Amino acid sequence: MRAISESKTPLLSGLLKHAQAGYLSFHTPGHKQGQGAWPQWRQLLGDQAFQLDLTELSGLDNLQDPQGIIKRAQERAAGYYGARETFFLVNGTTAGILAVLLAKSRPDSKVILPRFSHQSVIHGLILSGAQPVYLPGRSHKVLGLPGHAAASELDICLEELGPEGPLVVLLHPNYYGLVGDLRQQVQVAHSRGCKVLVDEAHGAHFKTSTLFPVPALDTGADFVAQGAHKVLGAFTQAAFLHCQGEGDTDGIRDSLRMVQSSSPSYLLMASLDVARCQCQQEEDKWAEAARLGEKLRQQISQIPGITAPGEEVLEVPGVKEYDPTRLIINVRGLGITGFEAADWLCRQYRILVEMADFQNMVLILSPGVFDYISVLLEALSSLAAACSTRVGNITSFPDPLGLALPQQEMTPREAFFAKGSFVPWESACGKIAGEVITPYPPGVPVICPGERFGEEVLEFLKEWDAVGGAWPGQSRGLIKIVAGS
Ligand SMILES: Cc1ncc(COP(=O)(O)O)c(C=O)c1O
Numbered sequence: 001m002r003a004i005s006e007s008k009t010p011l012l013s014g015l016l017k018h019a020q021a022g023y024l025s026f027h028t029p030g031h032k033q034g035q036g037a038w039p040q041w042r043q044l045l046g047d048q049a050f051q052l053d054l055t056e057l058s059g060l061d062n063l064q065d066p067q068g069i070i071k072r073a074q075e076r077a078a079g080y081y082g083a084r085e086t087f088f089l090v091n092g093t094t095a096g097i098l099a100v101l102l103a104k105s106r107p108d109s110k111v112i113l114p115r116f117s118h119q120s121v122i123h124g125l126i127l128s129g130a131q132p133v134y135l136p137g138r139s140h141k142v143l144g145l146p147g148h149a150a151a152s153e154l155d156i157c158l159e160e161l162g163p164e165g166p167l168v169v170l171l172h173p174n175y176y177g178l179v180g181d182l183r184q185q186v187q188v189a190h191s192r193g194c195k196v197l198v199d200e201a202h203g204a205h206f207k208t209s210t211l212f213p214v215p216a217l218d219t220g221a222d223f224v225a226q227g228a229h230k231v232l233g234a235f236t237q238a239a240f241l242h243c244q245g246e247g248d249t250d251g252i253r254d255s256l257r258m259v260q261s262s263s264p265s266y267l268l269m270a271s272l273d274v275a276r277c278q279c280q281q282e283e284d285k286w287a288e289a290a291r292l293g294e295k296l297r298q299q300i301s302q303i304p305g306i307t308a309p310g311e312e313v314l315e316v317p318g319v320k321e322y323d324p325t326r327l328i329i330n331v332r333g334l335g336i337t338g339f340e341a342a343d344w345l346c347r348q349y350r351i352l353v354e355m356a357d358f359q360n361m362v363l364i365l366s367p368g369v370f371d372y373i374s375v376l377l378e379a380l381s382s383l384a385a386a387c388s389t390r391v392g393n394i395t396s397f398p399d400p401l402g403l404a405l406p407q408q409e410m411t412p413r414e415a416f417f418a419k420g421s422f423v424p425w426e427s428a429c430g431k432i433a434g435e436v437i438t439p440y441p442p443g444v445p446v447i448c449p450g451e452r453f454g455e456e457v458l459e460f461l462k463e464w465d466a467v468g469g470a471w472p473g474q475s476r477g478l479i480k481i482v483a484g485s
Helices: 010-020 039-045 047-052 069-081 092-104 119-128 151-164 182-191 252-259 266-281 283-301 311-315 338-349 367-386 412-417 455-466
Strands: 085-089 110-114 131-135 167-171 196-199 223-226 239-243 326-330 360-364 420-424 478-482
Touching: 010 047, 010 069, 010 266, 039 047, 047 266, 069 085, 069 239, 069 266, 085 092, 085 252, 092 119, 092 167, 092 196, 092 223, 092 239, 092 252, 110 119, 110 151, 119 131, 119 412, 131 151, 151 182, 167 182, 182 196, 239 252, 266 283, 283 326, 283 367, 326 338, 338 360, 338 367
Parallel strands: 110 131, 110 167, 167 196, 196 223
Antiparallel strands: 085 239, 223 239, 326 360, 420 478
């Protein structure tokens, strides 16, 4: 193996040095660097995985108060992304979002957020006790894609709230790779004295090339949570939290201690060190992936019945840019749903897509997929041929962003801690929800804890259920409500 450079990947290099020193382990973890591991398991993963799965030993630093190799690795990440300070996360982007909400909002404060927010934002509100104020969201009906609120809508929302300067949470990009006018939104929020947290779970690669949308840190966002495992080569759960401003890290370290393990995986942390280094060294490959995305859009759109929207996505409300490596493939013209198309690709070609909805599939491109693009094109042509005898277009589907916001009766925290009971969701009308229901995809909550469950939400869920849509908890058939509501 080529020598691992201390200056490029300080954390990995420190771990390797320790592993090679041949210490006798009388410490955690219990597999004793492989000596105590189940032999088949050890053989399967290889000795090195066990030797590097270390803990806070002398010279290996401590994530909760980094002074050595973790600190240096975090500084490299901050330097590359342009943050004042970067924290390594071993509990996903989720940990970063929870930590910022815990540190920067409280029971008597408000938090502005898009309705199309990931559940971790709602969970952060339950932890902090803050009251949500949702930004409107709209979809493009024909493309079936969710958009963003305009900066002017954020401004109106902040104006109505008065001078309290709530925390603003923004999503950049959404799951479909669509990006709003983040620069303008951050400017509006700052002009009204608000701090901005950006959920950039799907955008850790934006820094690599100007062919990608603007990275959230470059817009002046104060906190940016990035899922390095989602697009870069880091292990699953590994993520970054970047902080920009002076004093912004106050409280963040304490909150991170609450939402992360006190025994963080060194394999996950080393994978963050490596992912940042690889990203930095392979910027040209990422630019190539972006160009490939544009070329594929054109090639795929020539297949009868299939389109891969490019510039057209700029017609989606509030959308200003898109990630070219987030390939949306619309199969509506084939007379099948995105779910059916994804299932066909999996069965016939062993192609697994990131997600599917009623009319689209979403695929994530990266330098890791260059070798099998021709199979994808062949598979899509075969899919179109297999569907050529179908007639008629799929009609429209229920749109969660089309729903009016339900009446908020309690904060998510109050509803979460209120005495609850479970009722069949079909009979929840008029009750206050004790949990969030998020039909997936696209992952827009239709009811959040503390909101009154109205006819419209009920009708939506019935329709969604009838067309084969799902939501986590659906199989239970019950929804938690606030008892006596
Ligand atoms: C937009 C968005 N934000 C946050 C998260 C949470 O990220 P993680 O799974 O890294 O905790 C996800 C996960 O899918 C997501 O899609």
